Amino acid sequence: MIVLTPLKKFDVPVQAACISPDVFQGKSIAEIAALPLTEGSMQLHLCDLFKIEETLVETPNITINGDCGKVKRIGEGMTAGEIVINGDAGMHTGEKIHGGKIKINGNAGGWTGSQMRGGLIEIHGDASDYLATPYRGSDTGMHGGVIIVDGNVGSDSACYMRGGVIKIKGSAGRFLGYHMSDGTIYVEKQCQYRLAPCMTGGKIVIAGALEEVMPTFTVDSVKAKVKIDDTQSVQGPFYVFLGDLAEHGNGKLFISKPNNPQLKAYEKYL
Numbered sequence: 001m002i003v004l005t006p007l008k009k010f011d012v013p014v015q016a017a018c019i020s021p022d023v024f025q026g027k028s029i030a031e032i033a034a035l036p037l038t039e040g041s042m043q044l045h046l047c048d049l050f051k052i053e054e055t056l057v058e059t060p061n062i063t064i065n066g067d068c069g070k071v072k073r074i075g076e077g078m079t080a081g082e083i084v085i086n087g088d089a090g091m092h093t094g095e096k097i098h099g100g101k102i103k104i105n106g107n108a109g110g111w112t113g114s115q116m117r118g119g120l121i122e123i124h125g126d127a128s129d130y131l132a133t134p135y136r137g138s139d140t141g142m143h144g145g146v147i148i149v150d151g152n153v154g155s156d157s158a159c160y161m162r163g164g165v166i167k168i169k170g171s172a173g174r175f176l177g178y179h180m181s182d183g184t185i186y187v188e189k190q191c192q193y194r195l196a197p198c199m200t201g202g203k204i205v206i207a208g209a210l211e212e213v214m215p216t217f218t219v220d221s222v223k224a225k226v227k228i229d230d231t232q233s234v235q236g237p238f239y240v241f242l243g244d245l246a247e248h249g250n251g252k253l254f255i256s257k258p259n260n261p262q263l264k265a266y267e268k269y270l
Contacts (some may be wrong), residue, residue, distance in 0.1 A: 002032065003063045005051040012040040012069035013090070014049060017073040021061040021081025029054055033201060049074050060084045060103070069109065075102045078119070091128075094121045097145065110154070116164065118145045129154035132166060142166075142183065146229075153248065155192075158185055161202060165229050169199075177204050180251060185230045199244045199251035207234055217243035218254060219266040226254045239263055 002024055017023075018035040018064040033047035046052065050064075058073045068074065069088035075097060082101045085093075091109035094102045099119045103185035104112075113132040127149045132142040133156055141160030148167045155173035158166055161180040171189040177196040189208040196204055197214060205226050227233045238254040255263065 001055045001057045001059065001061060001063060002029075003053040003055060003065065004046075005053075005064075006066040006068065006071075007049055007051055009067065010049075010268065011040070012070065015073055016046075016071050017076040018046060018075045019062060019064070019071075019083070020076065020078045021083065022078050024062065025081075030077075040145075059121060060101075067106075069107070072109070077099075080101075088125070090242070094119075097121070103221035107151070108149075113142060113145070113147050115140055116142045116145045116147070120145060121147045123149045123151070126170070127153045127157070129156055130159070131157040132164075133157060133159040139179065141179075148182045152189075156176045158183075167228065167232075171208070177202070180204070184228060186232075186234070196251060196253060197244060198247050198249070199248050200249035201251050203252040203254065205234060205238070205254040206208070207256050207259070210255050213241055213253065213255065213266075214244070215262065216246040217241040218245060220252075220268050221270065222267075223254065239266065 001190045016036045025142045036044045047148050062083045064085045067087045071090045072090040075083050078095045078100045079098045080100045084103045086105045088106040089104045089108050092113050095114045098117045101120045103122045105124050108123045108127045110128040111234045113121050124134045132152050134140050139160045140164050142164050143162045144164045146165045150169050152170035152174045153168050155267045156175045159178040161183045163183045168187045172187045172191045174192040174194045179198045181201040183202045185204045187206050191206045191210050193211040220242045223238050224236050237257045241253040243249050
């Protein structure tokens with residue numbers, strides 16, 4: 001295992017896509033130390049910003065001890081292995097990940113898990129805006145894998161989602177699941193307004209309170225229980241809404257009935 005420790009507090013962004021099990025594999029400590037990264041506009045090597053140590057423990061492949069909230073692109077494109085970050089992680093962590101596991105024992109910056117294809121990302125804190133969302137102007141969203149967030153998630157998360165599972169144990173911001181076409185999102189607590197605009201497929205389960213259901217969704221039924229994935233089902237009852245009808249969509253919203261008494265008026269349409 002390689003252990004990285006920041007040599008200082010980072011005041012400007014660090015681009016560090018080199019911190020990945022795929023990149024480290026087969027390299028000596030000297031070769032790892034010489035890997036390129038940038039701090040602001042400065043071209044540096046990994047050893048200029050991190051203390052690098054090797055231990056006999058095989059897993060995780062990489063452990064980072066310290067605040068990396070300014071360090072971007074950790075684990076970008078990784079296909080296997082495990083990274084543990086004992087502190088905050090910067091933007092684009094786990095972008096385009098195809099396999100392996102990233103565990104963040106802190107908060108995660110924007111665009112974490114963007115364009116994810118497989119693997120597992122665990123965030124034992126909050127996630128900022130744009131979790132699992134592609135760059136603006138792109139419609140290539142998350143296609144697979146699992147993201148688990150212990151805390152809250154910011155706005156515009158899981159936009160253009162095409163597959164995979166996202167579990168949020170806290171609350172979610174506005175515009176969750178924008179243009180979603182497949183996959184599953186589960187929010188244990190409340191969710192802000194504008195849920196799933198332009199949704200065409202997939203399902204979103206809200207076990208807490210929801211500020212509003214968009215008028216382009218229609219109530220369909222009440223369901224006693226909802227399956228999240230092969231490991232978890234959630235007890236309801238849940239109102240089931242279909243939409244987004246403005247996009248001829250067939251997505252499903254499962255909204256907790258006990259926690260949303262304001263939706264009782266929809267029952268006359270059942």
